[in-house]
Amino acid sequence: MSMTLAEKILAARSGREAVVPGELVTCRVDKAMATDITAPLSIEVFRKMGASRVFDPEACILVNDHFVPAKDAAAADFSAAMRAFAREQNIAHYFEVGRSGICHALVAEERLCRPGELFIGADSHTCTIGALGAFATGVGSTDLAAVWALGEIWLRVPETVRVILEGSLRRYVTAKDVVLSLIGLMGLGGARYKAIEFGGELLPALPMNERLTLCNMAAEMGAKTAMVPPDAVTAAFFADCKIAIDGAPLPDAGARYARTERLDVSLLDPQVAEPFSPDRVKPVSAFRGVHVDQVFIGSCTNGQLEDLRAAASVLRGRKVADGVRLIVTPATQATYMKAASEGLLYDLAEAGAAITAPSCGACLGGHNGVLGKNEVALATTNRNFRGRMGDPTSRVYLANPYVAGATAVAGTISSPEDLP
Amino acid sequence: MNAIEGRAWKFGDNVDTDVIIPARFCVTLDTHELGLHAMAGLDEGFATKVGRGDIVVAGANFGCGSSRETAPLALLGAGVGAVVAVSFARIFFRNAINVGLPIIEAPSAFAECEEGNLFRIDPGAGAVTNVTMGRSYQAPPxxxxxxxxxxxxxxxxxxxxxxxxxxxxxxxxxxx
Structure with missing residues (x-):
């Protein structure tokens, strides 16, 4: 029977010949991830379940990322609970502050997930990891605790939506704009419970960091996961770390899709999502002149080295506008170090950016750039729901790192092409 | 599970977890404390107004956004007895089932509900009654x-x- 990539991975992990959408299957889990914001509840629940050992310490990943370095005493206690659990359980992949980063970027960077794996994360943007050709999906703390206890999870086999991306991207247009455009077309919840499988002629031209961005915001369409079938880009990404991905599962030729969406990206401009929803998407020109108080560059969506390079290419030799604060948060420690050695951090700081330690921080209104009453921000993040970055009256526009750089310089929402 | 009876608090589509419980309050596992901030993003006074057993009635894709399990816990902590919605976002759905917050998909119950209507719900049977309007709804099992x-x-x-x-x-x- 022909299957989509999602169906193929779930069939393999549930020990079946084939699965069909709608079935509930119990699957063996390859990797289980939690963070400082979700692990403490998982730990408490794990104890209540009467469990004593995690199913496989080598398969568990614990990441300090949301509120680190500790935003307050309560956050310090959360990290401490996770740290103690990691030690007690001999968790193989525990990431401490200063050697950590935003979990999804970190997992890709450390190659902690392989194509064909079932990756369960207690974070809604776990679908990011689908860029590696895995079935990666987000759950809550109790589900994650059950995975620790049993090494398995029940999943409803999702229908798959195929998204074919055609054409090539213009200058200053990125995977962020592609996925914002898709969210605008499909709507918040437009892929609710579905797996998204990307295809089309754009993909071979999309490097891994862009694929991660693309899959990341599938969460904003309500998708269960998003995935890029492994190809030469995937193979090269793993070959960089001397890992072969031969035999990685691919979708079958006759696989059945719930529907197919096609998007020609050739004419796409940089996109911006306005408050208070990631699906309120229009070209950047629609918001030209909107004043901002803060620009934030970072997050699991756009905090990678390439994103910092993009922002620096616009900001280098320019200054952040009066009345505007620019905050830059590299996604991981390795990204931070590379950005330092390339001089990107210097260039950004010289332009007037405040550079923070790797963290989810400002994206979710945690710390390092929380918005006050009636403040307006443009951010390279993924959500702009009411109060997401701070006070309920604050407003957030979502965009790519080029637009973020240009907006910081102009003080109003701008594309690099608008700058003198 | 016992029947639940309470007044309806009506919300729209795409009620996200950032408004159900803003992240800055998510550094406690105390359900009561979380409940003090339930729905703070849409209505800061919700926690003080909602009565024990009251029902949240909402549109499509309720609970979209982050994976925070503190969202259903905050609703439980505030005393919410059940959520009736047109549809639920997938992680919220799992979380609610896992922590024991009754959730029921009943699109017509949302469409025909006015704020303050008295609801009676039998979560085990998936049965919803809007007592004020004299209407009953059955969710698929x-x-x-x-x-x-x-x-x-x-x-x-x-x-x-x-x-x-x-x-x-x-x-x-x-x-x-």
Whole structure:
């Protein structure tokens, strides 16, 4: 029977010949991830379940990322609970502050997930990891605790939506704009419970960091996961770390899709999502002149080295506008170090950016750039729901790192092409 | 599970977890404390106004956004008895089942509801009655596996049984 990539991975992990959408299957889990914001509840629940050992310490990943370095005493206690659990359980992949980063970027960077794996994360943007050709999906703390206890999870086999991306991207247009455009077309919840499988002629031209961005915001369409079938880009990404991905599962030729969406990206401009929803998407020109108080560059969506390079290419030799604060948060420690050695951090700081330690921080209104009453921000993040970055009256526009750089310089929402 | 009776608090589509419980309040596991901030993003006074057993009635894709399990916990902590919605976002759906917050998909119940209507709900049967309007609705049944988790009282007792840790605390569970 022909299957989509999602169906193929779930069939393999549930020990079946084939699965069909709608079935509930119990699957063996390859990797289980939690963070400082979700692990403490998982730990408490794990104890209540009467469990004593995690199913496989080598398969568990614990990441300090949301509120680190500790935003307050309560956050310090959360990290401490996770740290103690990691030690007690001999968790193989525990990431401490200063050697950590935003979990999804970190997992890709450390190659902690392989194509064909079932990756369960207690974070809604776990679908990011689908860029590696895995079935990666987000759950809550109790589900994650059950995975620790049993090494398995029940999943409803999702229908798959195929998204074919055609054409090539213009200058200053990125995977962020592609996925914002898709969210605008499909709507918040437009892929609710579905797996998204990307295809089309754009993909071979999309490097891994862009694929991660693309899959990341599938969460904003309500998708269960998003995935890029492994190809030469995937193979090269793993070959960089001397890992072969031969035999990685691919979708079958006759696989059945719930529907197919096609998007020609050739004419796409940089996109911006306005408050208070990631699906309120229009070209950047629609918001030209909107004043901002803060620009934030970072997050699991756009905090990678390439994103910092993009922002620096616009900001280098320019200054952040009066009345505007620019905050830059590299996604991981390795990204931070590379950005330092390339001089990107210097260039950004010289332009007037405040550079923070790797963290989810400002994206979710945690710390390092929380918005006050009636403040307006443009951010390279993924959500702009009411109060997401701070006070309920604050407003957030979502965009790519080029637009973020240009907006910081102009003080109003701008594309690099608008700058003198 | 016992029947629940309470007043309806009506919200729209795409009620996200950032408004159900803003992240800055998510550094506690105390359900009561979380409940003090329930729905703070849309209505800062919600926690003080909502009565024990009251019903949140909402549109499509309720609970979209982050994976924070503190969202259903905050609603429970505020005293919310159940959520009736046109549809639920997938992680919120799992979280609610796992922590024992009754959730019911009933699109017409949303369409025909006015704020403050008296609701009576039998979560086990998926039956919703808008007493004020004199209307009844029936949600489609959950799949067997999910019914087992609900009947066990959530995922914790379910996993305890799987691990052979069943204790007197878990006798309310179903038979596998």
């Amino acid at each position: 959950f799949p067997t596996e999910i019914r087992q988790i609900i009947a066990s009282g959530g995922l914790v007792p379910y996993v305890r049984r799987r691990l052979g840790k069943t204790s007197v605390l878990d006798l309310s569970g179903s038979h596998e």
